[in-house]
Every structure is written in C-alpha cells, then in structure tokens.
Amino acid sequence: MSALAALVEAGALAAAHQPFPCVAVDVATWEQAIDGLVAGETTLLSVWGDIGRVRMALLGPDSPAIAVLSLECPDGRYPSIARLHPPAIRLERALRDLFGLEPAGLPDARPWLDHGRWDDGAQSPAASYPFLPVEGEALHQIPVGPVHAGIIEPGHFRFTCDGETVVRLEQRLGYTHKGVDRLLAGAPLAQAVRLAARVSGDSTVAYSWGFARAVEAALGIAPPPRAVWLRAVMAELERLANHLGDVGGVCNDAAFALMLAHCAVLRERVLRTSATCFGHRLMMDRIVPGGVTVDLDGAGLTALATMTAEIRRRFPPLVKLYDDLASLQDRTVTTGRVSAALVAQFGAGGYVGRASGRDFDARRVPGYAPYDALSFEVPVLQEGDVNARIWIRIREIDQSLSVLDQLLRGLPTGPVRVPVEDIRTGPTEALSLTEAFRGDLLVWVQLDAGRVARCHLRDASWFQWPLLEAAIEGNIVADFPICNKSFNCSYSGHDL
Numbered sequence: 001m002s003a004l005a006a007l008v009e010a011g012a013l014a015a016a017h018q019p020f021p022c023v024a025v026d027v028a029t030w031e032q033a034i035d036g037l038v039a040g041e042t043t044l045l046s047v048w049g050d051i052g053r054v055r056m057a058l059l060g061p062d063s064p065a066i067a068v069l070s071l072e073c074p075d076g077r078y079p080s081i082a083r084l085h086p087p088a089i090r091l092e093r094a095l096r097d098l099f100g101l102e103p104a105g106l107p108d109a110r111p112w113l114d115h116g117r118w119d120d121g122a123q124s125p126a127a128s129y130p131f132l133p134v135e136g137e138a139l140h141q142i143p144v145g146p147v148h149a150g151i152i153e154p155g156h157f158r159f160t161c162d163g164e165t166v167v168r169l170e171q172r173l174g175y176t177h178k179g180v181d182r183l184l185a186g187a188p189l190a191q192a193v194r195l196a197a198r199v200s201g202d203s204t205v206a207y208s209w210g211f212a213r214a215v216e217a218a219l220g221i222a223p224p225p226r227a228v229w230l231r232a233v234m235a236e237l238e239r240l241a242n243h244l245g246d247v248g249g250v251c252n253d254a255a256f257a258l259m260l261a262h263c264a265v266l267r268e269r270v271l272r273t274s275a276t277c278f279g280h281r282l283m284m285d286r287i288v289p290g291g292v293t294v295d296l297d298g299a300g301l302t303a304l305a306t307m308t309a310e311i312r313r314r315f316p317p318l319v320k321l322y323d324d325l326a327s328l329q330d331r332t333v334t335t336g337r338v339s340a341a342l343v344a345q346f347g348a349g350g351y352v353g354r355a356s357g358r359d360f361d362a363r364r365v366p367g368y369a370p371y372d373a374l375s376f377e378v379p380v381l382q383e384g385d386v387n388a389r390i391w392i393r394i395r396e397i398d399q400s401l402s403v404l405d406q407l408l409r410g411l412p413t414g415p416v417r418v419p420v421e422d423i424r425t426g427p428t429e430a431l432s433l434t435e436a437f438r439g440d441l442l443v444w445v446q447l448d449a450g451r452v453a454r455c456h457l458r459d460a461s462w463f464q465w466p467l468l469e470a471a472i473e474g475n476i477v478a479d480f481p482i483c484n485k486s487f488n489c490s491y492s493g494h495d496l
Contacts, residue, residue, distance in 0.1 A: 004060030350439025
C-alpha cells in the first residue's frame with residue numbers, strides 16, 4: 001500500500017468529495033502526512049484554510065493519484081507543515097493571513113499577503129517588513145520594486161550582493177492581492193467562473209477550465225464531447241501564445257531584441273486567430289461549467305489551419321538563430337540553475353520543473369479528457385538553467401501544434417453546453433488539476449445550493465517563485481532579468 005493510500009485508509013472518508021478522496025484526519029495522521037512529504041513519498045499540491053479547518057492536498061505515485069486531508073482546528077491551531085517541509089511556508093503564511101489559523105511551529109512568522117493595511121486600527125507601512133538579516137564583509141543590498149519599468153505587475157526584490165554577485169535574493173509579494181478567496185465565497189456559479197477567469201489573465205483559459213471541471217465533478221455532470229475538445233483547442237492556443245511571448249522575452253532580456261520582435265509577431269498571430277475562432281483574444285469567459293459559450297465555425301477552422309502552418313514555417317528559423325548565436329548562448333547556458341532535488345522537493349511544475357528533470361504534466365497524471373485520447377510528448381531536460389527552460393518552451397510549442405492538428409481532425413459534432421444553473425445540491429466538494437502553460441493549476445470548490453460556499457485556487461507560481469530565489473544565487477545582478485523571465489511566475493495568480 002502506498003503512503004497516500006495508507007493516509008486515506010487512516011481517515012474518515014467524506015463521500016461528498018469528487019473525483020478524489022477527501023478524509024477527515026486526526027493530528028497523528030496529519031503528522032504522518034508531513035513525514036511522508038519529508039521522505040519524498042508524496043508531493044504537496046496545496047494547503048488552504050476554512051473556518052476552523054485546514055486542508056492539505058497531496059499527490060501520490062499511484063492510486064489514488066490525489067487525496068485531500070482535512071484537519072479540524074478547534075483552538076485555531078494546527079501542526080505546521082512548513083516546520084519540516086519548506087514548500088509549505090508561503091502557503092501557511094497566506095492561510096494565516098486569510099483565516100487566522102495558526103500553524104504551530106511555522107519557521108517564518110511574518111505576514112505574507114497582509115501588508116499591514118487590513119486592520120484600520122493598526123496600520124503599518126509595507127516598508128516596515130522585516131527582511132531576513134544577512135551578515136558578511138563588504139555586502140550591500142539593492143532594493144528593486146515593487147514598481148518596475150514597463151508594463152509589469154508589482155513585486156519587491158531585495159538583493160544582497162558581494163560586488164556584482166548575488167548572495168541572497170528575498171521576494172516580497174502580495175501587492176496584487178484582490179481578495180479572490182472572499183469574493184468567491186457565496187458567489188453564484190455564473191459570477192464565480194468570471195472571477196476565476198480573472199485571477200491571472202495570461203492563464204484565463206486554464207483557470208476557467210479548472211474551475212469548470214471542479215464544478216462539474218461536484219455536480220456529477222459531464223459537458224458535451226465537442227465542448228471538451230474545444231476547451232483543449234483554447235488551452236493549446238493559450239499555451240502557444242504564452243510560450244512564443246516568453247521565448248522572445250527571455251532573448252530580449254539578453255539584449256537580443258530581434259528575437260522579441262519576431263516572436264511578438266507570431267504571438268500576435270495566435271491572439272488574432274483566437275479572436276477569430278472564439279470572439280476574444282484571450283478567450284476569456286468562453287469556458288463555463290457545463291461546456292463553452294461559443295462554437296467553432298468553418299472560418300475558425302480555416303484560420304487555425306493557416307496559423308499553425310505559418311508558425312511551422314516561421315518559428316524553426318528563429319530557433320536556429322537562437323541556437324547558433326554564441327553571445328546569446330553565453331547569457332543563457334549555465335545561468336540560473338535549479339537543482340533536480342530542489343524542484344522535486346517543491347513539486348514545481350511546468351517548464352521550471354521539466355527543465356530540471358521533473359517529468360510531470362497534469363494532462364497525463366492524473367489526466368483528463370480529451371488528452372487521454374491524444375498523442376503528445378512531455379519534453380524533459382536535466383540542466384535546469386535558463387537555456388533549458390527556453391528549450392522546454394520551444395519543444396512544447398511543437399507539441400501544441402501537433403495537439404491542435406489532432407484536435408481539429410477529431411473534433412466531435414453536437415452541442416457545446418448543458419445547463420447547470422438550475423442544479424441544486426447539498427454541500428458537495430471537488431478538486432481538479434489542470435495543466436496551464438506555467439504548470440499544474442489546482443482548483444478546489446465546495447458548492448451548496450447552486451452557489452460557491454468556498455473555493456481555493458493554487459497557481460503553479462506558488463512553488464516556482466521560491467525557486468527563483470535559489471536560481472539567482474551565485475549569479476551576477478545583471479542576470480536577474482533573464483532568470484526572472486525564464487521563470488515568468490505570475491504575481492496576480494500568486495497573490496489572490
């Protein structure tokens with residue numbers, strides 16, 4: 001029996017949780033789960049709170065692929081996961097800010113999302129945030145942000161340097177906190193899916209799809225087959241657009257603006273095709289519980305075929321240009337390395353994880369339709385540097401083009417939506433894991449009488465941002481932009 005199966009057997013099964021088991025556990029079983037994380041027997045998917053309760057989602061090596069543990073906190077406290085498993089630190093700090101639950105033994109007691117502005121009676125400036133102390137001869141600090149040059153979300157980076165070499169980077173995030181958790185509580189489904197779609201705009205398709213899948217599992221309904229395949233078309237278009245933009249953006253941060261210009265043209269081509277096919281450049285609000293809100297017509301099919309042919313023609317020469325340019329390779333190869341051990345410990349997904357040897361893609365495990373009927377490869381490299389993260393994107397672009405071909409060839413006929421608005425049930429819960437362009441995106445939802453009682457959204461960036469701090473250590477300050485862009489973590493998706 002696997003470690004995760006043993007935890008499930010030790011708890012009291014909640015029958016209203018779909019499609020993965022949720023069990024109520026005692027403190028001893030909770031501690032056992034933490035030991036399993038430390039031993040590498042399971043991977044932490046998320047930690048989130050509720051009134052008087054904390055939950056932990058775990059990924060296992062076999063059946064069940066995912067399980068949720070629920071622990072009652074009658075005194076407002078629970079044993080901290082982070083005291084032994086560092087990937088939980090920021091999640092537990094955020095959980096405490098949002099729900100007031102105290103993780104006993106949490107090694108970092110500073111607020112995370114709360115910048116000292118939530119309590120009108122005791123405001124403190126964000127500048128008073130106590131960054132970690134650093135000792136050493138001739139060290140100096142460089143504060144960057146939260147306001148940055150150009151169009152970019154806010155985040156503060158505190159560099160401690162020995163000359164030009166970065167000794168430590170510490171992040172301060174939370175500036176784009178929007179109160180998503182509280183806004184979702186009590187929202188009707190039509191409003192809740194719009195909120196989910198706006199958590200991180202570059203992943204609006206993935207968030208909408210993840211939310212829809214969780215709601216559909218909770219309600220026990222299945223969207224029409226054509227809708228499921230159209231969702232995948234949208235998801236691959238979103239993946240294409242973002243990967244093309246990132247390849248150009250990383251090269252631009254290495255002072256090779258020509259690549260940015262060409263990739264930006266191709267990205268724009270994808271966005272215009274998305275608008276032609278689905279009426280919106282980002283395909284926002286096109287995926288809803290029960291299906292999709294727009295069908296794909298003949299003009300859209302033609303536009304997709306033309307676009308994929310153009311990218312296949314124009315992108316390979318750009319890849320060759322990147323690979324042949326010695327000055328560009330000098331900036332990306334061996335820069336910003338993240339070890340395979342650290343990636344495995346944090347369960348980092350997407351191109352960050354796959355560039356450091358973690359072979360994980362939620363489209364395969366636990367898997368979901370229609371990807372179970374499609375053929376695609378998940379590229380994996382071992383180097384863990386900026387160059388590897390670029391090459392993962394390059395190979396995923398090729399795979400997305402192949403997946404789009406298969407989707408268009410096999411697109412089912414029929415309706416694209418079934419109604420869900422009139423479905424009323426008692427309290428029921430569900431969890432989905434969806435592969436966004438950054439990596440796995442978790443959505444947990446609790447429904448009651450046609451409304452969202454609680455919803456937790458976990459972006460892949462939660463487990464990638466801390467690794468950026470490790471990646472830049474020992475590199476020079478001038479390499480931070482290229483490292484940062486090679487990660488391209490979401491501020492908004494993280495800050496909630």
